[in-house]
Amino acid sequence: MKNPAPRTHWLDEPKHVQWLWRGFIAVLALTVLAELVFSLHPTFQIEGWFGFHAAFGFIACALMIIGAKAMGLLLKRPDTFYAEDRTDE
Amino acid sequence: MSNSLVLHPAFVLIVSALALSVMRGKGRNAVILLAPIFAMIALWLLPEGKLWEVDWLDYHLTPLAVDKLSRLFASIFALMTFAGGLFALRRNSRLEIPAAFLYAGAAIGVVLAGDLVTVFVFWEIMAVGSTLVIWSANTTSAWKASLRYAMIHLAGGVVLFAGVTGHLLATGDATFSRMQPDSIAHWLILVGFLINAGAPPLSAWLPDAYPSASWSGMVFLSAFTTKTAVYVLLRGFPGTELLIWVGLFMVFYGIVFALLENDMRRILAYSIVNQVGFMVVGIGIGTELALNGAAAHAFTHIIYKALLLMSAGAVLAATGRSKCSELGGLFHSMPLTTICGTIGALSISSFPLTSGFISKSMISQAAADGHLQTVWLLLAAASAGVFLHAGIKFPWFVFFQKDSGLRPSDPPASMRWAMLLFAFLCVALGVWPEELYALLPYPVDYVPYTAAHVVTQLQLLLFSGLAFFVMLDYLKRTPTITLDVDWFWRVAYPSAARQAAAHWENLCARVTADVSVKAVTVRSFIARHRQPDGLLVRSWPTRSMAMWVMVMLLAYLFLYYLGR
Numbered sequence: 048m049k050n051p052a053p054r055t056h057w058l059d060e061p062k063h064v065q066w067l068w069r070g071f072i073a074v075l076a077l078t079v080l081a082e083l084v085f086s087l088h089p090t091f092q093i094e095g096w097f098g099f100h101a102a103f104g105f106i107a108c109a110l111m112i113i114g115a116k117a118m119g120l121l122l123k124r125p126d127t128f129y130a131e132d133r134t135d136e
Numbered sequence: 137m138s139n140s141l142v143l144h145p146a147f148v149l150i151v152s153a154l155a156l157s158v159m160r161g162k163g164r165n166a167v168i169l170l171a172p173i174f175a176m177i178a179l180w181l182l183p184e185g186k187l188w189e190v191d192w193l194d195y196h197l198t199p200l201a202v203d204k205l206s207r208l209f210a211s212i213f214a215l216m217t218f219a220g221g222l223f224a225l226r227r228n229s230r231l232e233i234p235a236a237f238l239y240a241g242a243a244i245g246v247v248l249a250g251d252l253v254t255v256f257v258f259w260e261i262m263a264v265g266s267t268l269v270i271w272s273a274n275t276t277s278a279w280k281a282s283l284r285y286a287m288i289h290l291a292g293g294v295v296l297f298a299g300v301t302g303h304l305l306a307t308g309d310a311t312f313s314r315m316q317p318d319s320i321a322h323w324l325i326l327v328g329f330l331i332n333a334g335a336p337p338l339s340a341w342l343p344d345a346y347p348s349a350s351w352s353g354m355v356f357l358s359a360f361t362t363k364t365a366v367y368v369l370l371r372g373f374p375g376t377e378l379l380i381w382v383g384l385f386m387v388f389y390g391i392v393f394a395l396l397e398n399d400m401r402r403i404l405a406y407s408i409v410n411q412v413g414f415m416v417v418g419i420g421i422g423t424e425l426a427l428n429g430a431a432a433h434a435f436t437h438i439i440y441k442a443l444l445l446m447s448a449g450a451v452l453a454a455t456g457r458s459k460c461s462e463l464g465g466l467f468h469s470m471p472l473t474t475i476c477g478t479i480g481a482l483s484i485s486s487f488p489l490t491s492g493f494i495s496k497s498m499i500s501q502a503a504a505d506g507h508l509q510t511v512w513l514l515l516a517a518a519s520a521g522v523f524l525h526a527g528i529k530f531p532w533f534v535f536f537q538k539d540s541g542l543r544p545s546d547p548p549a550s551m552r553w554a555m556l557l558f559a560f561l562c563v564a565l566g567v568w569p570e571e572l573y574a575l576l577p578y579p580v581d582y583v584p585y586t587a588a589h590v591v592t593q594l595q596l597l598l599f600s601g602l603a604f605f606v607m608l609d610y611l612k613r614t615p616t617i618t619l620d621v622d623w624f625w626r627v628a629y630p631s632a633a634r635q636a637a638a639h640w641e642n643l644c645a646r647v648t649a650d651v652s653v654k655a656v657t658v659r660s661f662i663a664r665h666r667q668p669d670g671l672l673v674r675s676w677p678t679r680s681m682a683m684w685v686m687v688m689l690l691a692y693l694f695l696y697y698l699g700r
Contacts, residue, residue: 108603
């Protein structure tokens with residue numbers, strides 16, 4: 048299954064990952080700036096705020112990650128918690 | 137009886153399931169691939185309307201009825217059976233595919249049923265078929281999970297049966313048509329439907345049971361049970377406002393638990409609940425656009441979720457691992473699986489040019505049209521959350537992130553073709569949505585590709601992606617599970633039952649000790665009188681009998697004279 052000498056993929060190079068990051072940030076900026084060009088026909092007033100969807104997406108995700116993390120503090124257990132899962136491994 | 141000679145597509149699959157259970161080799165493979173195609177042809181040869189009608193007891197049943205909604209669901213089920221069969225072709229189990237075909241046939245039976253009795257019968261066959269699919273993974277945990285799964289679904293079946301019986305008693309009409317939750321019977325029917333949809337409070341049956349199936353079994357499981365539930369809700373309870381809130385709960389429940397999960401297939405299982413939540417919200421909103429959206433989303437969801445699970449199944453089959461903490465870097469050696477998995481991930485996230493974009497947006501648009509601002513905002517947040525937990529998290533931790541050093545190769549041809557077929561459909565439906573829109577139950581005048589929609593969706597998703605990578609430290613995988621409500625029936629209930637049993641035994645012992653002394657006395661008393669020579673049992677000589685009769689007659693005579 049394992050190759051004796053794994054050839055490096057271009058994605059393994061940190062330099063290329065950095066390019067990807069820059070590209071990503073440029074696209075992010077473009078999607079927000081696109082609002083200046085296209086009219087968004089907002090249904091709700093809140094939608095009309097500049098960059099609303101970008102900010103809302105980011106904040107909603109941050110809140111969900113923090114919320115999940117907080118729930119995890121209470122509910123996380125080692126994955127051997129249910130004894131039967133041990134018998135399989 | 138106005139039965140015309142037509143072939144019921146469900147029976148095509150059920151009969152082939154029975155045949156497959158004894159078949160081997162090339163013949164078996166041919167039946168696996170051809171039976172779903174025959175079922176699809178049989179389905180499309182059916183005209184619309186009530187095709188089979190039977191009088192049974194006092195009820196008028198319609199075991200086969202076709203309209204646009206049922207044809208849409210039956211079509212995607214047949215398509216799913218084909219792709220699932222192709223993917224599972226090399227799976228080394230004699231039980232799994234026959235069970236899956238029985239399961240798929242029963243699901244088609246439900247959606248083509250015109251009355252509640254037929255719905256119930258196929259509903260139960262589906263429970264049996266799906267339990268067998270889980271069971272056929274042939275591990276201890278799958279066996280136990282299949283028992284828990286069967287328990288929940290049989291309980292759900294009992295609730296549904298009670299509801300159907302109540303409905304029949306109250307109305308005398310078995311037709312499966314629109315209902316309101318206005319009587320106990322209808323509530324029971326609604327609850328029975330919702331249990332199969334993965335709705336709270338029992339949602340945990342889904343992420344508990346499905347991931348214990350084999351690498352190919354879970355592909356089948358992801359499609360039928362929850363989507364037949366969506367279908368029956370669409371037909372039975374459109375516009376029931378409660379469903380909006382039930383659906384929103386499912387959406388966020390799925391996201392939060394998937395974010396905490398380490399096992400890639402459990403992530404995808406939670407994501408099924410999440411996606412079905414969107415459909416349930418659409419059914420709750422209940423406008424034509426919303427119902428079209430729910431139906432379209434069920435159609436596209438089956439394809440991309442199966443695709444995601446095929447890519448996960450390919451990884452599991454090749455590496456034997458499914459925990460994100462033990463995977464990573466697989467793009468090096470599984471390029472095709474990575475690409476197909478990523479297409480599935482983009483589709484579930486509703487990226488423009490994929491199938492999710494043209495279906496989920498109909499539900500959001502229906503919320504906006506109805507001026508349901510809270511619902512709309514929550515759906516938008518949830519769309520962002522889908523990208524977070526399924527769109528990026530799944531491909532990132534499985535195919536990219538740190539290099540696990542594993543170098544498995546792409547799966548064999550049958551699995552590759554199944555993935556390619558569904559990856560193609562994900563993109564094709566996203567690019568040419570009109571074909572799907574034409575199949576929807578109501579006429580569609582919704583245009584998904586407007587500049588505003590594309591721009592806002594890209595903003596929402598790409599900034600969610602930014603949040604994922606910025607907060608990656610918070611999402612690091614640990615070898616943990618998260619307790620869910622299945623804890624109640626896996627830990628709390630068994631231990632309570634064990635304690636109760638211990639108490640009961642204690643009590644019995646104490647009572648026996650206390651009572652035994654008295655019991656001995658009573659017993660000896662009874663024995664004295666009732667044993668063969670006892671006072672009340674032994675036979676009496678005839679002469680003493682005669683003497684006592686004479687004594688009594690004399691006494692009677694004496695008293696008679698005394699009385700005069």
